[in-house]
Amino acid sequence: MKTDMIDKYSPLPIYYQIEEAIKGRIEKGELLEGEMIPSEREYAEAYEISRMTVRQAITNLVNDGYLTRRKGKGTFVANKKIEQKLVGLTSFTEDMKARGLSPSIKLLDYKLSEAQGKTASGLGIPSGATVIEFQRVRLADQIPMALETTFLSADLVRGLNEKIVQGSLYQYVEEELGLSIDYATQELEASVARETESEILGIAKGSPVLLIRRYTYLTDGRPLELVQSIYRGDRYKFTIDMQRG
């Protein structure tokens, strides 16, 4: 009797039994990272159940981050996490280098827009004021790791343009504008990838992601920027070191 046999008359749902069977094979190392698992139709036939039931099991495992689906190709075992330290104002670039990965960044979008709601209040400007907004993807070894959207008050960083953003923003702010960066606050929450994010990051819609909002402030207390980052939950964890206060 095979241990991963399913029992149609068990009180446990069939889709759940299949979930556990697949999860077990992954944890036992029978299915390796990146490997393609049997197709939905194959499972349906093998266990003599409906393909929709198999889909339910696989959908759950995709949502749990165990598997990823690729239309027309198949379903694959997902990657494990790598770790990112979050101590002080560390940068993605430094973190990736310390890990032996080659970091890069790609500007997706740069535009002027009107501040609204959270963005306006976060930057301490009236709703409707002009903000500079740009979106970047951070990559490590060419693999997309995070999607970053930055908002800056256009009034505060006059003269900023697309080229500068692709260079060193903080250097420009401190040396050219004579502003002094003081501290930052980060908000961290667990979320799930939405449509656009999942496409850009190459993960499944609904995958767990870390949503981080960073507010950076100047020494005079004025907010400088608001950065919202979406980090892939399948690739990252953050660590925080704390001394007892």
Next chain:
Amino acid sequence: MKTDMIDKYSPLPIYYQIEEAIKGRIEKGELLEGEMIPSEREYAEAYEISRMTVRQAITNLVNDGYLTRRKGKGTFVANKKIEQKLVGLTSFTEDMKARGLSPSIKLLDYKLSEAQGKTASGLGIPSGATVIEFQRVRLADQIPMALETTFLSADLVRGLNEKIVQGSLYQYVEEELGLSIDYATQELEASVARETESEILGIAKGSPVLLIRRYTYLTDGRPLELVQSIYRGDRYKFTIDMQRG
């Protein structure tokens, strides 16, 4: 023409159109927190589509944290987040009080077990060594907020028992055992609620959660405890304040 009308011949999937329609009604405030939304059968009839298609839309919104389902009762608009500060070694209790909520804690389980893998290496003890393991639920105003599992090396905290755990563990460690707590490291990652966790926390299986592992160390460098917490993603976000290094 109603704006939330769905179009069967649109290139966008029907389930997606329904998702957006429901999400829109929530964001516009037409559906309030905790309110019950129309039943799956009602949607199916209203839009003249299959109930399974409606289910697919609602399942996605449940996974995205917009809705929660209760068998036999209905589907409800989920709650928004509240915020938790994570500065230094803050405690859940203090955080909740500062927020005007009444914190409490419930011991679910207390037992001796054998350290394995991550637990053993995290506590710096050999695999198979005895550890004290206990599980607690943290509540705010009687609502379960987090599930905490703690591991302590049995060798290090001799004399510890269930009663002490329900009192002040750190006080016992420092005053009775003469050990001095130094610092802690936290790992934070986005995940999804598994079966047991979702039941205890009263959230849907697959909901986003924050998984936090805290390693506490003594001044002599020995690891004292390993605490794994699962925080509800629908109720929490964490904030980290950082001074520039």
Next chain:
DNA sequence: TAGTTCGACTGGTATAGACAACTAGTTATA
């Protein structure tokens, strides 16, 4: 009155099948 049963509602599980959309390799064609 107190307790039980029943019915009508809710979401949960499962079926069998259909067609669309996408991928990749093979085969036929200009």
Next chain:
DNA sequence: TATAACTAGTTGTCTATACCAGTCGAACTA
């Protein structure tokens, strides 16, 4: 040879239906 068409595989979307399992209140019963 290069291109186009075909084919067999994959996941994606959707249908129409069936029955199970909780919930809750109304109607019935002791």
